[in-house]
Amino acid sequence: MTVSTDQIGDLARTHGKRIILSIDAMGGDEGPAAIVAGISRSASKNPDLGFIVHGPASTLEPLLAKRKNLAGLCEVRDVPDVVKMTDKPSQTLRSGKNTSMWSAVEAVRSGEAAACVSCGNTGALMAMSMIRLRKLPGVNRPAIGILWPSRSVHGFNVMLDVGADIRADATDLLQYALMGVSYARNGLNIERPRVGLLNVGTEEHKGRNELHEAGELIEGQAEAADFEYVGFVEGGDIPGDRADVIVTDGFTGNVALKTGEGTASLIGDRLKEAFNYSLLSKFAALLALTSLKRLRQRIDPRRVNGGVFLGLNGTVVKSHGSADATGVDAAINLAFRLAQSGFSDRLAKRIAASTTAAAKSIAEES
Amino acid sequence: MTVSTDQIGDLARTHGKRIILSIDAMGGDEGPAAIVAGISRSASKNPDLGFIVHGPASTLEPLLAKRKNLAGLCEVRDVPDVVKMTDKPSQTLRSGKNTSMWSAVEAVRSGEAAACVSCGNTGALMAMSMIRLRKLPGVNRPAIGILWPSRSVHGFNVMLDVGADIRADATDLLQYALMGVSYARNGLNIERPRVGLLNVGTEEHKGRNELHEAGELIEGQAEAADFEYVGFVEGGDIPGDRADVIVTDGFTGNVALKTGEGTASLIGDRLKEAFNYSLLSKFAALLALTSLKRLRQRIDPRRVNGGVFLGLNGTVVKSHGSADATGVDAAINLAFRLAQSGFSDRLAKRIAASTTAAAKSIAEES
Incomplete structure (x- = not known):
């Protein structure tokens, strides 16, 4: 055997x-x-x-x-x-x-x-x-990077850290950016990835001090490491098309990952309930089966399973x-x-x- | 006029x-x-x-x-x-x-x-x-509380803070818990709300120090303020049924809120695309219209619009x-x-x- x-x-x-x-x-x-x-x-x-x-x-x-x-x-x-x-x-x-x-x-x-x-x-x-x-x-700190279904042409964004370490200082966040860029290049074939730093707003004055410092560090490495720094991004950009790599600390990243998974799972269940409501809706579901399968294939979290230790x-x-x-x-x-x-x-x-x-x-x- | x-x-x-x-x-x-x-x-x-x-x-x-x-x-x-x-x-x-x-x-x-x-x-x-x-x-710090569509019998959970302040210490988190309990009681008619503290895992040893301290403070007030403390919860519990009130700092809560909204919006768009794929899928969508409307009514973020300053x-x-x-x-x-x-x-x-x-x-x- x-x-x-x-x-x-x-x-x-x-x-x-x-x-x-x-x-x-x-x-x-x-x-x-x-x-x-x-x-x-x-x-x-x-x-x-x-x-x-x-x-x-x-x-x-x-x-x-x-x-x-x-x-x-x-x-x-x-x-x-x-x-x-x-x-x-x-x-x-x-x-x-x-x-x-x-x-x-x-x-x-x-x-x-x-x-x-x-x-x-x-x-x-x-x-x-x-x-x-x-x-x-x-x-200094390794990170866990994941692929997240997104509106980007590649279909996915990279997000890290999603839970290797609950803290990250500005230098750690810079390293996450560099690791995320490598991952996007090798895992998604994106030649010059766009990097965003997760914050509570896109305006420059918003958020914690270490994020401002990290933003400057990341911007400073963009040319040498051949990526584009797009600045601060928000939670809505994780499944969005503003950045290919979303950089954050492991606490925030872990909460975001699990919130996204939980929301997707809730909607999936509600979709099933909606189609199970009456005889007519069941019949409609039968006709819509191919469409629903196509949808499931695109958003099924099992298909992007796997956090990479970076x-x-x-x-x-x-x-x-x-x-x-x-x-x-x-x-x-x-x-x-x-x-x-x-x-x-x-x-x-x-x-x-x-x-x-x-x-x-x-x-x-x- | x-x-x-x-x-x-x-x-x-x-x-x-x-x-x-x-x-x-x-x-x-x-x-x-x-x-x-x-x-x-x-x-x-x-x-x-x-x-x-x-x-x-x-x-x-x-x-x-x-x-x-x-x-x-x-x-x-x-x-x-x-x-x-x-x-x-x-x-x-x-x-x-x-x-x-x-x-x-x-x-x-x-x-x-x-x-x-x-x-x-x-x-x-x-x-x-x-x-x-x-x-x-x-x-000490006011908070913004929102209602989040969930698997609970009430249909919604309360989450706070979603962005009034980017920091919160243990005492602030206790106050958020008390404010969230009041909101759940008056906004959702839940007599004895279940309170969970957002963390990266449900095990007691996980997460930041201030969360351990906050957990003890919240537990200590549970009887007097007539709520149940369920301990640490994760991102997946925000739309879940483990807690009626999810307590977190404004940075994490804001990212979670926007991640959830972004994920729901992405799935909604993918659903539309799936049903627009072919003539047959469009016909199926027509038959499924009532079901889809029912779904939309249950997860439409506009229907739970409104963060309350607490x-x-x-x-x-x-x-x-x-x-x-x-x-x-x-x-x-x-x-x-x-x-x-x-x-x-x-x-x-x-x-x-x-x-x-x-x-x-x-x-x-x-």
Whole structure:
């Protein structure tokens, strides 16, 4: 059923471009079956994928055996423990070395896998990723970046941080801007992304002091780092077309993300109720089925599932805890695209260049 | 066409329960015509309403004259100036005494009107309201509270602050909780509201320090002020059913509000596009028209238009700047309901009682 990484290495050499992803099969709300179903779905569409799957072998082997299309594509790393959603990050660092999550991150550190995907506890995953992969030189706080359905021609905006850290000072926000620009370039193919700084108004005098300082820092790097700074943006611009990259602290970003998801979910349910109201409305819904499916495809949050940890030596994708097979599939696709584009190395170079440039400009000023 | 307040006073005495509202007819994005249309719509449904309308008489008189149903119900306060959306609040305090906004707030201060409605510049309206109406004894920072469509049986949750002040410490958040409880009781008829404190996770260890402190303060007042404290809530709970009152600082609340509005608007547009895709989908849309209208009625943001300034000696309702007649009508209805329930006085008593209780408990502890 499963093959060793050596064999996958051989496969990769044979195929020329196989990319190995490290998958934490435990810790999601839907259990390992949903995650294996997601792996299977990805593999069936993408012949360039191989997997190292982490968790208790006694649980995973039978689930993998049922998926014929995964034969020869998965290696199981047998680890007994699971990080729970309620575990504190600090706890898991002390006693989590035998968890599927730790093992999944470790496979990226060792270079066996190009990227890691987990549906588990966000805080624990970030803590383990920071300890094992280490921050990029020049990065103070890593961030979690997501893609948000938007009115832009690309269909999505990047927003960060959505919850890696609850605080961010002006320098952190500048680094988020640079990381977000790299993500937009590699994840959405936007050559010269537009960057906006999230605030309570677009007027220059509005908002907190650190935002004014951050605005100046970001504007100062725009030319060197080849992006456009559009100034302050508001919550309504997150799904809008004024900026491709929305920069904010992890507290605000997390609240905005969950508010947007909650609002979309409420409207979706109300839409169903509206069409279930009477016989006539049910008949109309039947006729409108294709239209409604088209709508769902465009706004389904599962299709943009996956927060990317930015600012580390290695790519880690955090899938929604409640992701089903469709959601896991989306997170795996995202990890694959980023691994294929060499995103992690490009981001490292970009941060290094900006840090040098900033140091140089400070040296010149003094 | 118009009558003096003395005459309105007579009308009120005759009718027994006429409520006079003070309307800033200028400063909205849609101009005074939309505001007069909103006044007319409200008046046609509610015989208990009378108005003092503020702005240049040469502009307002002709607009009012066109609305036959407003005959005898409106007094025009002729003031020449208008607060612009781009004006800084501090500026308008210095030179804004001849603006329609100042005049509209002044009519509440003098007791001529029971509440004020404006579509203008939020910062200026808050600054003028604070200067003229003054804060309630015991209130440090006033807040703006809104109603948010939700899964609760009441159909709405209260959220505050959505932008009166970009900062709030633990004591401010406690006051927001008390003000939100009063609003939920008077605006939504919820006897014992459930209060949640907005955070990035529901676990006790998550989030900023001031939130932990605020949580303890709010919990400590729950019994005396007759509400239930449900602990931390997340962005997804704003349109959810875990809490009736969502407490947060004005920066986070403003971003959440605008993110929710932007998301709803994006989905609405995508829905239209989906139904405009082909001939068949257009036909389906025609059949589904009643269902779609029903949906729109339930999620139309114009129907819940109106942020209420809480913590002042008097009721001020801030309508969305871009409100059309439907939106202005909704804001007027809200102001009427609050005026009728004696909300302002009840809130003042509640805050006074809590301040005394808090002082007493501190005295007992020391």
